[in-house]
Amino acid sequence: MIKKTLYFGNPAYLSLRNEQLVIKLPEVESDSDMPDTLKRQTEVTKPIEDIGVVVLDHRRITLTTGVLEALLANSCAVITCDRQSMPVGLLLPLCGHTTQNERFRKQLDASLPLKKQLWQQTIRAKINNQASVLFSHAGVEVKCMRVWAESVKSGDVDNVEARAAAYYWKNLFPQVEGFVRGRDGVPPNHLLNYGYAILRAVVARSLVISGLLPTLGIHHHNRYNAYCLADDIMEPYRPYVDELVCQLISEFGVSAELPKSLKARLLSIPTLDVFIEGKRSPLMVAVGQTTSSLYKCFDGELRRIAYPER
Template sequence: MIKKTLCFSNPAYLSLKNSQLVIRLPEVECCDNLSDSFKQQSERTIPIEDIGIVLLDNKRITITSSVLEALIENNSALITCDSKNMPIGLLLPLCSNTTQNERFRTQIEASLPLKKQLWQQTIKQKISNQAKILSIYTNADVGCMYAWVDKVRSGDPDNLEARAAAYYWKNIFSDIPNFVRGRDGEPPNNLLNYGYAILRAIVARSLVASGLLPTLGLHHHNKYNAYCLADDIMEPYRPYVDGLVSDIMLSTNDYSELTKDIKMKLLTIPVLDTMMGGRKSPLMIATQQTTASLYKCFNGEQRRILYPDL
């Protein structure tokens, strides 16, 4: 079942009643010119079990602890935004798998050679997907990208990921002179940042559902990063966000600001089509298959992690 992604960009009261998220709008309730019946009709309810991601993007949102508890029990990801409307916080369940302790131990005890092999698979798929994006949206020669895919070794000691990234970002937005990918860079970095934050939440949610610790990464190991494993696993999925951003740029002349329409398009990331094993599925389902396969790699059931092929 595809879970809903909810984004609240206006003031709202969020409460719980009969396992339903109740949404009330204070701007409607406080308006004396509206009838009581209209105010009641403006109230909306959504089953908690249908919700996968909730994004809070307004300073005047009130949410009850009952809603937080229900969302956590449903393994929903709750994202909060800062004053610049950029995702800044992520709330996830502490326990959402019946064999979590066993899975934590399996993950912690994974050998270094295994983690290096899994990182090799991750980078090979990331570069391959980046090459596909370049082929779709640009006229750049991608022969070098596929050559790098074949040369990635266990643990990527030659840092071919960085070499491919330099070539990729040089060509993906060729209409923008001297484009540099960076968190604080010029647009469309704002779109990429927003999209990657949504993607990170999706992957982190799937990791928790698979009984894994998002903190303990395969390659990323920054001691200040609570989502190292999520940052690892999302790498092959990033090109899907890049493709969506490219589509947005083609459909509008001004993407300097994250407008409501642009946000709505970026919030379709969970339902983007992916291909895995010859079968089409939404991105949110694909990440669940990826994280489930990662656990099987940790416990020795299989040797390859499943990633979508763009």
């Protein structure tokens, strides 16, 4: 089942009633001239079990602890945004699987050679997906990227990922002169940042559901990063966000603004179609297959992570 992504960009009251998320508007609630019967008609309810991601993008959103408890109990990821409407926080459940302790131990006991092999698979999948996006949206020759993908060694000791990234970003947005990928860079970096934050939340949520620690990566190991494993596993999925950004630029042009119309499109990332193991699947479902296969690699049941192929 595909979980829904709910975005709140206006003042709202969020509460819980009969395992339903109740959404009220403060302007309506404070209107003393409106009858209570009409106020109740303006309420919107959503089943908690249908929600996968919630984005809170306004400083006047009020929610009860009962709502947070119910969302987390149903493995929902809650994203909070800053004054610039950029995602700044991520809330996840502490326990996402019945055998979590056992799974943690499998992950902690993973050998260095295994983690290097898993990182090799990850980077190969990422570069191949980047090459497909680059060819279809920029018409750029990508034979070199296919060669680089095949040349990635265990642990990517030659840092082929960086070489491919330099070529990729140099050619992906030809309409933006001298484009450089960076969090604080020129547009469309802001679109990429927003999309990656949504993707990161989806991956982190799925890791928790699979009983894995999002903090303990197979490659990323920044001591200040609470989501190293999520940052590892999302790498082959990033090109799907890049592709969506390319589509948005072709429709709306390159702008420093991030209107709600663009946010709405970026919030569709969990439902993007991807191909994984020969079948079409929504991205959120595919991520679940990826994280499940990752645990099986830690457990010794599998030797390869299931990643999407574009």
